[in-house]
Amino acid sequence: MRVEMLMFFLGIFFFGPVAIIYMVVSKVEPVGTTAFLLLAGMCVLVGGYLWILGRRVDKRPEDDPFGEIKEREGQLGEFSPHSWWPFVLGIAVTLVFAGVAIGRWVIVFGVILGIIGLIGQLFEFSRGIHAH
Template sequence: MKSEAWVFGIVAVFFGLIAPAYWFITSDWTGTSALTMTMLLAAMVTLYLGFHAAKMDPRPEDRKDGEIADGAGELGFFPPYSWWPLWCALTLGVMVYAVALAAWWLFIIGVVLGAVALSGWIFEYYRGEHAH
């Protein structure tokens, strides 16, 4: 994680140098505040990764003597395909469309269908082919 902390640290320094230069060139508050917030966000990620890198054992990627075989094995659980995010996105689209039209009856239908779709997405690994 130390390498990731260094990457975000370099990004934070870059945006820290660019923000005043942008203000000096353009006098634009919007872009300057966006660049400043980007610098602060990168600094926050740098601190988080730096603190956790100091507390944990180095990964094979972080060690100078690390071999490719040291990283072999299970990396974690990666879910297979799922249709539930599509249904959640469609119901969110229905709700946004209903707000734009001020059709509250359509919004309520979207909320009900969205609750069903979200429940299906949350509990998809409790039943069926990929149950744990």
């Protein structure tokens, strides 16, 4: 977790100065300044979370600088071999964001499709050939 934590904490040293420079150059333009400050804050949140999590969990094989690939072999998780639900959820998110530009009625269809896709994704392993 150390590498991931450092990557996010280094984002503070980039986005913080960029926010200050942007604030000076744009004469305190509110949207961009807020966005850069929020980016720096999000780096603090994620880096802090990874720091706390890294103290609680044991060292992973990828944290060892002299680690071998064979130390990380085995099952990493359970993944669906051919799921269409992520595609359905992607279309739903696209409809919601397009609804902002097209009209609010499109957002309704996106939310309905998103609920259907989320239920399908959650219960994918409850029925059919991949049921547990």
